Amino acid sequence: MELKVIKPFSWAHQHVRIEHFEKDQVIETKDKELIRVSLEEKWTAKKRGSESNTQANAQTSAPENKALPGADENKEPAADGNTDTSPDGAGAAD
Numbered sequence: 361m362e363l364k365v366i367k368p369f370s371w372a373h374q375h376v377r378i379e380h381f382e383k384d385q386v387i388e389t390k391d392k393e394l395i396r397v398s399l400e401e402k403w404t405a406k407k408r409g410s411e412s413n414t415q416a417n418a419q420t421s422a423p424e425n426k427a428l429p430g431a432d433e434n435k436e437p438a439a440d441g442n443t444d445t446s447p448d449g450a451g452a453a454d
Contacts, residue, residue: 361395362407363387369403 398404
């Protein structure tokens with residue numbers, strides 16, 4: 361994930377190796393703890409247009425993810441060829 365530093369801070373990776381981050385610096389990291397803490401403390405913000413954000417948006421906005429459960433397009437016709445999908449079987453007359 362790409363983060364943009366809002367407020368300078370230092371981070372101890374694995375509680376050992378200290379790294380200093382300056383305002384406006386862009387951090388590319390997979391360190392979940394660094395991401396979580398720096399966002400919660402408002403030291404960083406998610407960088408707009410980062411690959412992670414773009415992939416997440418693409419997955420949730422894809423048309424195939426918008427079909428409602430039980431939508432007609434997801435149902436197969438009955439074995440007898442009846443396409444009536446109403447619960448009581450009393451759909452519109454043909």
